[in-house]
Each structure stands twice: as structure tokens, then as C-alpha cells.
Amino acid sequence: MSTEGLPWIKSSYSSGEGGECVELSYAWRKSSYSGAEGGECVEVAEHPAAVHIRDSKRPTAHLTVTPATWAAFLAVARVTAS
Template identity: 65%
Template sequence: MSNAEPSTVASDLDWFKSSYSGAEGGQCVEVAAGTATVHIRDSKAVAGPLLTVSRETWAGFIGSASSET
């Protein structure tokens, strides 16, 4: 896991925000998948820091979160 410099990564990615966030701009994150990593950022601070994890780590997180609902 690492914090990437936003300007070096963010402009080259397609970011996706949860459909649950609505048009009001609530508390939400955006996610973009790279070749070997997944990048996560605050949707209200898109120029802010990124959290970068491996695709395997992200898949484990999603699987764990999905099983909790």
C-alpha cells in the first residue's frame, strides 16, 4: 500500500464514484483501476492524496465488505 502523488496518476485514469453517492456530493470515494493497482481518492478532494493498493488487496477488501452485508 502506498500514497501516490495525485498529479502523476489521476489524470491518466478513469474514475468511478458509487451510485449511492447521489448528486448532492455526499461522503464518498472514487476508485480507478490501473494495470496492477487500484487507486482510491476522496470525491470531494480529487486533487488530494491517493491511496494505492494492489488489485489482489482491493479484491480481498471488496469480497470481505460484500460478505458483511
């Protein structure tokens, strides 16, 4: 998988002096239910061990859940939307 063009996030465990920094990159995707004009977008980045969820208006803050928790949420959301 190419990480070209993906945002890089410095680990909170890295020191402030630099040099020994761990950086991560997530491939965020916008919800298909988000508006076309933007501003009300839910974005998700999936990883085998975690699912990250954020509001596009506040991209530096995100919620992280397990894949099982995310699957349970989606199951409830699908039933509710029907």
C-alpha cells in the same frame, strides 16, 4: 481508450522546471453507494497493476493498493453488507 476529459496528474518524479514531465491520467468512477448530492463520494480508478481510491472532497490525495488487496477488501465488504 480515449483520455479526453480525464484529469492529468504530473508525476512527483518530474522536475519543477517543466519540459521533462511525465503526466498520468486515471478514469475515476464514483461508488454506487455514494450519495446523489455529492460530498460523500468514494472514487476508484482501476489499472491492471494498481487500484487508486480517493475521497471526492480531497481528489489530490489517494490510496493505492494492489488488485489482489482491492479484491480481498471487496469480498469482505460484500459479506459485511449482506
